[in-house]
Amino acid sequence: MIRALVPLALAVCLAPCMADDISVLRAVGGGAQGAAKARAARDSLVDGGAKNLIPILTAFKGSSTLATNWLRSAFEAIADAEQKAGKSLPKSELLKFVADTTQSPEARRLAYEWLLKRRPELADELIPGMLLDPSPDFRRDAVARLIIEAKAAGGNSAVDVWKKALRGAVHEDQVKEIAKALRDSEVEVNLQKHFGFLSSWKIAGPFDNRDEAGFAAVYAPEKKLDLEASYEGSEGEVKWQPVASDDDYGVVDIAEALSNYKGSLMYATTTYNSSKAQDLEVRLGTPNAWKLWVNGKLVFQREEYHRGTRMDQYKVPVSLQAGANIILLKVCQNEQTQPWAQKYQFQLRVCDSTGSGVAPSARAVSLSQKGASK
């Protein structure tokens, strides 16, 4: 009798146990918090075999990157063991998961790549339909196919293919290649808009940053943002002045637009009008030290000079409010004399987590809004 009840008890326990194990993995924290429990939970999930694959993948959504790495390790251990044992993975369930764009992009990609090991032809079936997928990896694959197609077509017949490819492209290298092909065919391409670069700014400075002391100093624009105000700068009175970038990648070149004031800093501000309250990313590239405020809140600061610059060098998650959002950037130049240490510039865009530019709402917003910084 007792022996007969064991399978029943196991079956009753199965779902809650599996959910508990997944919860343990999702709860890991910094400093290796929860690692011992996570090891046990992972082992338990692995012991459960292939039936746990979909629940593990589903748990990616809303989990921290740290937690998804634990979930990923459990998934890979199960999938690896199944394949080495000559068993096949649950294809139809995994395919269904890959197709579900509401799920985590990383989890969908993980499922896809394991399916691909046994069915390479799957790429031909799925990728062409993933041009606008939430996963940048799937998009990249879809765009790569269109680039090949456009090159093969050649001439004017390729233009529509290039245009289609541009709609899905989020990575700089692909966008560059596509934009060049389109421009060679005399098709206008607005890369600033495509990437979501903010190109119109107001700048005040220079303020003193000799001996790099200005990074920590709190000058007037940090205390109260007033675009009508004038300040005592390091070279005399300064006022906010408009600076616009016509660079494809939104680079605002302070050294060129104003001057490469050595040992100085500038404040730059603009307004991003959001159609709704939403979590997005501000992505910044600069070789200079910087501080960034959004709606008066310091969201990140970094004191590093001349270690290179590139698009999306820094990714800063931000919570935007509906309507006007005031962005204030402090950009610091030091006194290095080497030729490679003379850049004084920044580029800043607003995008989602996949890197797709999110254009500001069309509603006009005044730049004269005051009191944005506290």
Next chain:
Amino acid sequence: MTRLSALLTTFVVVFFNTADGGDWRQFRGNAANSVATGEKLPTELSGGSVAWKVELPGRGLSGPIAVGEQILVTASSGYTQERLHVMSFDAETGEQQWERQFKATGRTGCHEKMCVATPTPASDGERVFAFYSSNDLICTDLAGNLQWYRGLGEEFPNASNSLGMSSSPIVVEGTVVAQVESDAEAFAIGVDAETGETKWRIERPRKANWTSPAVLPAEGKRPAMVLLQSSAGLSAVDPESGKVVWEFGDGASTIPSASVVNGKIYIPSHGLTSVRLTPKGGPEEIWNASNLAPATSSPVILDGMTFTVNSAGALSAGDAESGKRLWQLRLKGPFSGTPLASNGHLFFFNERGLAFVVKPSREEGVIISELDLGETILCSPAASNNALYIRSDGHLWKFADRF
């Protein structure tokens, strides 16, 4: 001293002085000095000396390590280099035993020559500690099962370098030591190898630093120490507590790392500086040689000679006792990795993928064989069980004499 502690001390001294025929558990070997003793490596490199060659799924400046019959390698891939790989290969056959992938929690941008998988992993013989430019420190067991995960890039988001981080961790007596040093934030951390929890964290000079920790083995009653190099000099740190025991404050390079052989420390400082410990336990300079300055590769000491490669690709041999330069040999550079020394030979791999073996004496250095691998090589090689291992962005090679 009890018999047990005497035995342990003897073990530590032997383990850290050289990599004795077998494992190669971390950057520049078990002793972090690029010397492999007890190995008979193939000195006539040719196509025939390639025992196997396997494909890798991503880029890497990280070198391979060897634990038992396993060769472990890291890689990074993806457009933004966010995908982190740890792989194990059968040393005999080259067959991949397992692979685990993770997503970086820290910054992955770096100079185009570097990649996220730049630091070489380390092992304590039971676990693998994979470290990346993103400051992800990942521990798996030797079967690939995740043991703990430290997202140091997430925990300390300003401790990054826009050019990339390269310092490789080491393991000393149960502590994984990593240097995470940049212009914006800099620290060294000692992590419990078993639990992943922080044993200690100390502030370090806030300046970009690409050097890796070295080991000063235990000697007599003095326990083993970790040597942390920076632009300020060299700090000897107790691996258990993180306490700084002594400091050499005369400045040092931020790219090539110090090497320790027979209790003497060879520091890339004002050229090359040899240091020993006084009876009171502090550092004492023996000699300094400005004409033995290393560029990117770390100094190697073999058979009483120092070997350094300058930025022009010239190999300089020096007398390890006096610092006197003995000879120079023009090599085809440039080099990113550090050569491996074993059984009277030096094994070089330049950035263009040219491998060559140099037979040094006190009078001269002679190139005795060359092999063009045809791929960019930026890592340092490993030696284990009479075989030599090297990796490119695309492949992992094993070189061994055929019997």
